[in-house]
Amino acid sequence: MKVKELADAAGVNPDTVRFYTREGLLRPVRNPDNNYQHYDAEDLRRLRFARKSRRLGFSLPEIRQILERADDQHSPCPMVRDVFEHRLAEVEREITELQELRTRMISALSAWQDMPDGTPDGHTICRLIEHWDDPSAPPCCGEQTS
Amino acid sequence: MKVKELADAAGVNPDTVRFYTREGLLRPVRNPDNNYQHYDAEDLRRLRFARKSRRLGFSLPEIRQILERADDQHSPCPMVRDVFEHRLAEVEREITELQELRTRMISALSAWQDMPDGTPDGHTICRLIEHWDDPSAPPCCGEQTS
DNA sequence: CTAAAACCTATGACCAACTCACAGGTCAAA
DNA sequence: TTTGACCTGTGAGTTGGTCATAGGTTTTAG
Numbered sequence: 230m231k232v233k234e235l236a237d238a239a240g241v242n243p244d245t246v247r248f249y250t251r252e253g254l255l256r257p258v259r260n261p262d263n264n265y266q267h268y269d270a271e272d273l274r275r276l277r278f279a280r281k282s283r284r285l286g287f288s289l290p291e292i293r294q295i296l297e298r299a300d301d302q303h304s305p306c307p308m309v310r311d312v313f314e315h316r317l318a319e320v321e322r323e324i325t326e327l328q329e330l331r332t333r334m335i336s337a338l339s340a341w342q343d344m345p346d347g348t349p350d351g352h353t354i355c356r357l358i359e360h361w362d363d364p365s366a367p368p369c370c371g372e373q374t375s
Numbered sequence: 376m377k378v379k380e381l382a383d384a385a386g387v388n389p390d391t392v393r394f395y396t397r398e399g400l401l402r403p404v405r406n407p408d409n410n411y412q413h414y415d416a417e418d419l420r421r422l423r424f425a426r427k428s429r430r431l432g433f434s435l436p437e438i439r440q441i442l443e444r445a446d447d448q449h450s451p452c453p454m455v456r457d458v459f460e461h462r463l464a465e466v467e468r469e470i471t472e473l474q475e476l477r478t479r480m481i482s483a484l485s486a487w488q489d490m491p492d493g494t495p496d497g498h499t500i501c502r503l504i505e506h507w508d509d510p511s512a513p514p515c516c517g518e519q520t521s
Numbered sequence: 522c523t524a525a526a527a528c529c530t531a532t533g534a535c536c537a538a539c540t541c542a543c544a545g546g547t548c549a550a551a
Numbered sequence: 552t553t554t555g556a557c558c559t560g561t562g563a564g565t566t567g568g569t570c571a572t573a574g575g576t577t578t579t580a581g
Contacts, residue, residue, distance in 0.1 A: 324473045394540085
């Protein structure tokens, strides 16, 4: 398979195939006649694996490591599980943060809507943000509480 | 105030202050004697506003626009509300996506734990990811369903 | 048979929002 | 006076790609 064929087969941009090749995730063979890269079914498997792993939050170095270990006949299992669990914790932390953010945004929005309306006075909105009491802000950073 | 003083007052990296200055969010006055930038209380207000807005998901160009309009005596209100609502929808979409991801990860992890354990066979994990049926993947991208 | 379209190659720039490193200038305290 | 903490601007690195460019190849149509 040539670059575009592989890319189409996996539903990605050809540049992504070239990029992953440069990054060592794919191992094509070069045709000395025309300098073209030649990919096989194994590369397609690797590419699909890589894309799925990306959607799960694995980084490219992590994916490369997994693929390399699989090549070496080592079981990538313990490492994968480790990274996986780590990533799950991260996802849960992100969810919590976003939910808190959402709550704060909705309460701000309702404060907005309770206003005389029209164009409530431009400063009001800025003051809303300015005096936003952000729980995720670092404590003791010189902010005046007045 | 000098760079570090302003940075400390807002709890940010001095490089961030310099960066925001280059980006036009802060308007210091330059001392011709030593070429130092001099920031005032208004800059501190702008910087704090910028940081809070960032945490709400506003981009630097958006923040600059808001600050510029406020300078021009225009009410930034309708624009701010617009961007804000847009951002809220985005946050909610992100939450949903992450929750779905979390569900899929947890079910994969339990499939993991139900295994004979030890080192279950390296290929099993990869197959788990490989055959992951990802609902967020684009449909009809050449993937074989077999 | 030839010309154009569609592909291939490598390299480098660009995105966001910073952060860090570097080299050289300035200023305060010991 | 010298050390250390600060200031300056510039440029590079981060992540995971995407896009542009310039030049070579292959395929397809006329």
